[in-house]
Amino acid sequence: MSDKFQALPAPTPETQHFWDGTKAGDLKLQRCTSCSHTYFPPRPFCPECASRDVEVYNASGKAILYSYVINHRAPKGWDAPYSIAVVELEEGPRMMTNVIGIEQTPEALELDMALEVTFEQVSDDIFLPKFKPAGGAS
């Protein structure tokens, strides 16, 4: 949290629960109580059926590596090269993240590998969900 260029999310009322969640160590998802659709990013209605009856729940934190690039031209303070990845959560939705705790090479970063969430503090209030190899493998 020093000289590193870090774009910060500015939570909106509809996404505040998500960022409160990451700060508390929880990955929050929403699901529609009318049609059971789980979706991301957060919104106060279901994008499948438009019902406003939705609920927040804790995701398992388990995911697979769906795709990525390895960026060689880093912003200030970032350790290049590093992965910019999209993971697919066990519950279905996908999200962008970085895969950490592993060599940032095509050989190490295998598509479909099992990952689990971890949270990285980037400011007083913001903890970003990042993903590391599942099962404690380093």
Added chain:
Amino acid sequence: MKPGSIAITGAAETTELGKIPHLSELGLHADAALNAMADMGIGPKDIDGVATTGRPTDLAHYLGITPTWADGTSVGGCSFMLHVRHAAAAINEGLCETVLITHGESGKSRVGRGGFGGGGSSLAGQFEMPYGPMGPPTMFTIPVLRYMKDRGLTHEQLANVAVVQREWAGFHPRATFRDPITIDDVLNSRMIAYPFRLLQCCLVTDGGGALIMTSAERAKDFKTKPVYIVGTGESVETPMISQMADFTSSRAFRVSGKKAFDEAGISHDEVDHLMIYDAFAHLPIYGLEDLGFCEPGEAGQFIMDRNTAPGGKLPMNTNGGGLSYMHSGMYGMYALQESVRQMRGISPAQVDGAKTSVCHGVGGMFGASGTIIMSNVQP
């Protein structure tokens, strides 16, 4: 506009008016939209056109709408009157059937005002920008490893896209880069974001273009050879690359392409010339498959077999494309210009006897798409 041919069938304001600190601007658009849909008795899947002063891609994604028409005209407070007018014309022309027009403004509480499209409160600002992307080369390219795994593309095939297009650029005196390159040249060029190297990324240049259109009837009054519009399509999917439904295929490409081909009533065999906006080397591959020229997984080899190269049966990106001709940031205008030249018979890379050109563009990072099919033969 034929008087009385179009009707407003759903109308509502936001649930509250006055002080609404609990909704972002995008949320206000959505709240009003949901109320209007409830008023009419329909859901988001019944909507196939959107017009908004926000960003159409963000709005459609947020509400779960797959549109065949999208309008983001934003000229200030009367934009909505323009939206009504544009929507009427679109429905009359068969571009869409059911249009949602939205407004939302956190004028007092100023919640999520950078919201649409920019700033940390936007969807991309919260859920993509914090992870260290450095522009399109690090985001537009994220789906490709999944495509390579699921559809079997090789690094050589991905490099070859740039090689073939550089060949075409050699015909064009105005192209930025014209010297031939090889697959090795591409694979040895500087790594930008694995698997993408410099020569697989578009140029950054200055420039512009303009088009003027009128009726086919009036076109005869002018000195230029008319280029007729015979099929059109458009669509939007999502402002976030991570939320693309299928990393091996663009929904916006498929929806836009299908509408254009259905309108034109032509088969793929009748296409003499093709432009697929190539911000990066994978776009022509996705485009060839999503437009139906190739089966899933076959486009890489189709290009490797020189089908799109000089002398091939489907000349593609004959100006060299965004990879070799020019790319100022939004390239679609230059693709249209080359299609027009080909239809007029005046391109430096002229395809002999070309009668029909398909010009297909992408917007954002697979966020939007537009397809124009042109012909020099009046239908």
